[in-house]
Amino acid sequence: MRKAIYTLILLIAGAALQLMAQQNFASISFGTSIPQGNYAATGDLSSNGYANTGGAIKFDAGYFPGSYFGIGGSFSFGSNYANRDSLLRDVITYIEENASGIVDIPEDAEALHGSGFWNYINIFLGPHFSIRATQNLYFDFRALGGLSIIRAPNQELTITYDDKYIYTNSNYNNVAFGWTAGGGIRYKFNENLALKLGADYVQTKAKNTYTFDLFSGVADDVPPLDSEFYIKTVELTAGLAYSF
Secondary structure (H helix, E strand, C coil): CCHHHHHHHHHHHHHHHHHHHHEEEEEEEEEEEEEHHHHCCCCCCCCCCCCCCCCEEEEEEEECCCCEEEEEEEEEEEEEEHHHHHHHHHHHHHHHHHHCCCCCCCCCCEEEEEEEEEEEEEEEEEEEEEEEECCCEEEEEEEEEEEEEEEEECCEEEEEEECCEEEEECCEEEEEEEEEEEEEEEEECCCCCCEEEEEEEEEEEEEEEEEEEECCCCCCCCCCCCEEEEEEEEEEEEEEECCC
């Protein structure tokens, strides 16, 4: 009788452990990218990103050879529109202060400015810690690192006044080390499908170069300006995860 009780307890414990065991997953999420620090700041072309809140798309996965610790991976895309008015004002100020000749751009000068997006692609890998709190609810925590492919906004500015013409352009791509840390929850609707909510902090390094071409005797030369700072964002996303 005692042996039968022990066997029954072991069977129940084994079933419970199986019930609470981790499941591998893959997910797709959509959300917002909120710039932080110098990435969102204005006032300095050499160290600020002039970035506004944008969007994010994330493809995430987790593989769990053990109960709690696993390997996480993320392929994500983020985009932030540049602050046009602040950027235009600071570019004009830089031209006036750094031209080899005298440049005094009047306030009523015709300025045509096309400002693009900061775009970044992240390919990250690293440890993923997950707790299955109930049969349907998971808490996820991760810290990942890898490569970031960054495309600066294509800034084009044309200024015309008193038969004078100024043109400036900025377009630069770079690859840098990046990392992310964050967490979230997965709530399972059924055996395979779950709602996934996430919050991640992302950081990588951006470089950009502003170049200037001056015509119609405005000035002889304006030196190019190199810009370097950290892209820092908070990404809030929601999506679906498939367990397998």
